[in-house]
Amino acid sequence: MAATLEITQADPVAAMMDSAVPGVIRGLGRAGATIPQAGATEAEVLTELRTLAAKNRVLTPMIGLGYSDTLTPSVIQRNVLENPSWYTAYTPYQPEISQGRLEALLNFQTMVADLAGLPTANASLLDEATAVVEAMLVARRAVKSSAPVFIVDSDALPQTKAVLAVRAEAVGIELVELDLAGGEELPEQVFGGFIQYPGASGNVWDPRGAIDALHAAGGQAVVAADPLALTLLASPGSMGADVVVGSTQRFGVPLGFGGPHAGYMVVRQGLERQLPGRLVGVSKDADGHLAYRLALQTREQHIRREKATSNICTAQVLLAVMAGMYAVYHGPHGLRAIAEEVATKTAWLRDQLSAGGAEVLTGSFFDTLRVRVPGRSADVVTAAHRLGVQLLQVDADTVGISVGEATTRGDLDAVAAAFGGSPDGSGGPPAEASAAVGHLPEALRRDVDYLTHPVFSTHHSETAMMRYLKRLADSDYALDRGMIPLGSCTMKLNAATAMAAITWPEFGRIHPFAPVGDVGGYLEMIDQLTEWLADLTGYDEVSLQPNAGSQGELAGLLAIRGYHHSRGDAGRDVCLIPSSAHGTNAASAVLAGMRVVVVACDEMGNVDLADLRAKIDAHAEQVAALMITYPSTHGVYEHDVLEVTAAVHEAGGQVYIDGANLNALLGHARFGDLGGDVSHLNLHKTFAIPHGGGGPGVGPVAAKTHLAPFLPSHPYAQGVEASGSAGPVAAAPYGSAGILPISWAYVRMLGLEGLTEATDAAVLGANYLAARLGEHFPILYTGEHGRVAHECIVDLRPLKAATGITVDDVAKRLIDYGFHAPTMSFPVAGTFMVEPTESEDQSELDRFVAAMAAIKAEAERVAAGEWPADDNPLVNAPHTAAAIAAEWSHPYSREIAVFPAGVGAAKYWPPVRRIDQAHGDRNLVCSCPPIEAFSS
Incomplete structure (x- = not known):
């Protein structure tokens, strides 16, 4: 440290900070009202986390609605989720040192493409609800018409409908909900539609007619599909779907109170270049050997800015790796066996309930039933809860039941008992595979092979799987090897103690829509963390729902938009953004229904005050917001920041401060005291959640009181809705809650x-x-x-x-x-x-x-x-x-x-030489290449 201070010619550290941080902001509103001044020891933090975890009740979650109780193979939990070689890696922008995670992601893409029945998948998206939104935007771009209407299946997941409503309104899309399974006709001026397969109710129906009708109307057909069900059901691609989306959570990824989980998107031929997010492709290196890399518009937000078609710049890589490896480990026959067991248990439960006098409403199903018990649904749900099972109360007369991989015979007996029945003494569900598909429509039974690539039939023993994961990890460079000095990305230590709790069942096996009485530990931790984040940033309210920094940006801008509209200022739609800003800023502004106006920077990298004032004058009553990053993207503390924010406020606009660089401000100044009205925070950067090869991320949005009513809400949120009523921006009420213990522990161990x-x-x-x-x-x-x-x-x-x-x-x-x-x-x-x-x-x-x-x-x-x-x-x-x-x-x-x-001696050996990026884009290959490609 002494040598460091000598080189920087500042001693002590405080003097150096005084010379770096502008005097106009030093000491403004120091944090400390809620955060412990001193940190706790690692042992103390683990004890406190155990106390919080004990306040969550681990029951059997059979609530469904897109979330399923799954079993994470121990070999994957130990060698991926708990392995710093995987969780400390960065996005593979340097492909030569990322071949391991790129191969793992190519496995993921191949898996979902095979199951969906379409050729090209990305890797990956944030969750199912936002994947449907991205698919809606793909459909609108693909048809190139002015048709404003997008059809929504009435049997879609309710959280997906809610997210669609928020996002469609901002960009002028009209949603029309129809009973597509019931054959309701389409209106005119349709550019696309969305079908849930199977439906949220569990109903398995043939969507070909609805897909054909959408095509006849000139629209694109989007299908959200359960990947495990697709091992038994005909693929959406085989039925004419243009885009298939969904979640891979049930492929071995813990529930985690809603996330993180890897969403997916697969598209037909011709839509490859419309895919949002990241796409892994195959190219060659300087010696002509096969090599993997990110393809096409991987960082289009930084290139195209306000012309970007999506603001997605992160993914759920670590979770996509887990899901892909779940398929590698089980293989096609293993996956089908799991699906058959789930379907068989569901059929057995249907028979038990029917025999007991309950009215099962779902005729054809995979894993979910709706059961009518007039006036008794609350009693049934309560009875099941006493027996250790969580069910869904659909309404006063209807109960929802969803069977998962981890559902046991005892759980099924408990459900039957809750309805007033008793087991028939038959010894449980039959073992015959035919029982699993006997209740499915003949026309929808899958008869096409999938996962035929050798990678899905090679690593089925734990020994083979462990060695495969080790080989891939050894190909990569992660923080466990050395420094990753990425500006703007903050690749810091992810402390083992902070990571420990995320695999505890009290945090991992909690359904995001579990009853409030079962999630007390989560809610207490969330309340504490939001208080700490508000204190550290100078804001009044925080929503943890956005599950990426880009989504936090969008939520903050939607809050500004909602605020202006509530005051009758709908004409305020100009977002001022400095030329140095993160590319996602501009993309998020467009998706929030705003027009981007670029503000120049001066030769020192600061916002050009004269140009800012000129742009404000030019747009006068239209200024909605300014987005700035502090410290700036140029890596400096702008000394005029208070003048910048004051100028925007004087014009009637709001100030959005991008929280990407908060780790250079903590303890010295706060966004809210710099004139910020709203910010997103990157917990995966400042607060030590691992990047995991490019995700998971958490991007909470924090705001002043006047914007709080316009922060995200959620129809299934268990906590008191202090964070807003604007509707959700993510599928789960608290976003990627399963990894929040990491940031909670980081703050608790350090203290202010x-x-x-x-x-x-x-x-x-x-x-x-x-x-x-x-x-x-x-x-x-x-x-x-x-x-x-x-x-x-x-x-x-x-x-x-x-x-x-x-x-x-x-x-x-x-x-x-x-x-x-x-x-x-x-x-x-x-x-x-x-x-x-x-x-x-x-x-x-x-x-x-x-x-x-x-x-x-x-x-x-x-x-x-x-x-x-x-x-x-x-x-x-x-x-x-x-x-x-x-x-x-x-x-x-x-x-x-x-x-x-x-x-x-600690030499790192890259597995490939320099990769030919242009060759990969000209010859797009985005699934596992045949084994012959390696030998050639």
């Missing part, structure tokens, strides 16, 4: 003092790197005292001009030195944005500086003619073990290639 010290350490580390790297490369932006915030932008353009070596070459060469590259070419093309985080010690920072200095020296050798411009260690990087074992004809040695200065 520790959180402040973490900010100090992050800013100190960034200034240390800026000083050291500044000896070799220009540092683009600094604040008024020459300081940066938590990250710095290193300009590599002069290096390219002098030597021909590009930012890509440096990024790939860093792999040979044992590093993940920093963020490339954002927010400035040809640069690195470097963020060390508070988790990295000085020795790791010094190792990075040494690597960058050595790479510069290598580039200078190229410029001096020592190595040819087209054959040197940088343009050929990264180097694999296979490459140096082969015949060697390069003008530099094998040692320089793979053991450059400072690289020792």
Whole structure:
């Protein structure tokens, strides 16, 4: 630490922070009203979490509505969910060092594409409800007509209907709900429609007629399908669906009070380039070997901004990996056996209830029944609850029952008893597979093979599965190997103690719509966490519902929109966004029904006050909001921030402060005291939830009192709805609640003092790197005292001009030195944005500086003619073990290639050489390639 302070020429740390953080905001509204000043020990935190967990009742959840009780194979729980090689990895933007997770995601894409019966899937989406929204937007783009109407199946999941209503209203789409199974006719001016298969009621019906009607009307057909049911039922693709979406939660992913769970989307041929989110494709490396990479519009929000077709920039990668590996482990026959067992148990329960005199309303079904008990539904649900089972009270006369993989014979007996019946003594459901499909319509029984790729028939023993997961993890670079210095992404330690509770059944096996009396521990933890977050940010209300930062952005902008509309200011639809902003800002604004107006930045990277005022004057009564990031995306604390926010308020607008860089502010200032009206917070960044290879994320939205009524709500929320009444933006009431214990533990272990010290350490580390790297490369932006915030932008353009070596070459060469590259070419093309985080010690920072200095020296050798411009260690990087074992004809040695200065025994070996990105886009392959592709 002393050496660090010497380099940054500031001693002590407080003096350095005083010179970095502008005086106009220091001391504004310090937090501390609700947060413990001092942190707790790891043992104390685990004890407190055990106390909270004990307040949740772990009963058998048979509520259904898109959530099913599942069994996570222990080999997947231990080797994926609890393995830092998987959960600390970052989004695979550097594909050469991400081959393991990319292969796992390709498995996921192949799995859902096979089951859905369509060719191209993404990997992945946030949940089923938002996946349906994305599919609706795909349909509207695909038909290229002005038709305003989107049809919604009356038997759709209620939370999906609620999310659709919120999102459609913002972009001018008219929803029309129809009983599609009952044959209701379509209205005119339809661009698409959405069918639930099976329905929320459990009804299994043939949707071909509805699909044909949508096509005849010129629209696109979207089907939300249960992937386990699709092992028995005809695929939506085979029936003409254009887009198939859903959730893969029941493929071994814990309920977790609603998430995180991986949604999916699969599209017909011709819609590949309309897919939102991430798409894993197959290309080749410099030696012609097969290699995986992200394809097409993976980061379109940063490229297209307000013209982006989606604001989705994250996924549920860790959960998609789990779901895909569940299919790999069980294989097609294992999955079908699980589905047959579920269907057989459901059929047996139907027979028991019917024999007892109950009226079973569901004729054809997979796993869900609706049962009519006039005037007795509440009594039945209460009786089942006493026997340890949670059922769904549909209305005063109807009970819903959903059978899952984990449902036992004892659970079925309890349900039968709750209805007043008794087991028939037959010994339980029959074992014959024929009983599983006998009640399904003949025309809907699946007769097409699926999951035929060898990966789904190879790893069925625990030994084989463990070794497969280990091989893939060894191909990757994650935080358990070394620093990932990504600016704007905050790849910090995910403490093992904070991670411990997420696999406890008291947190993992809780249905998101469980009765309020069964979720007391969750609600207490959520209340505490929201209070802490409000205190830390200077806001009054917090909603934890948004399950990604992009969704938090959208929720905040929808709150601003709702506020203006409530005051009769519907004409306020202009969102001012600085040119340096995160690309999702502009995309979210468009999806919230706003028009984007870009505000210039000055040469120091700050918002140009003169241009801001000019834009405000130009749009006068139309200004709805300003979106800014603080500290800025350029990595500096803007000293004019109070003038910026005041100018927007004077014009009648609201201020949205993007919380992406909150980790540079905690303990020193608060968004709400800088003039912010609303912000989203990235718990997966500032509050230590792992990125997991690109997700899960949590993006809570925090707001001042006047915007609180317009924050998200949910029809099934158990808590008092203090957070708003605007409708939901996610499928579950509290979003990805299953991972909230991580952020709760992070705050509790650090306390306000520790959180402040973490900010100090992050800013100190960034200034240390800026000083050291500044000896070799220009540092683009600094604040008024020459300081940066938590990250710095290193300009590599002069290096390219002098030597021909590009930012890509440096990024790939860093792999040979044992590093993940920093963020490339954002927010400035040809640069690195470097963020060390508070988790990295000085020795790791010094190792990075040494690597960058050595790479510069290598580039200078190229410029001096020592190595040819087209054959040197940088343009050929990264180097694999296979490459140096082969015949060697390069003008530099094998040692320089793979053991450059400072690289020792802990050498990371990339599995492939540099990947041809353009080839992959020209020859789009987005499912597991045949085994012959590897041998060739």
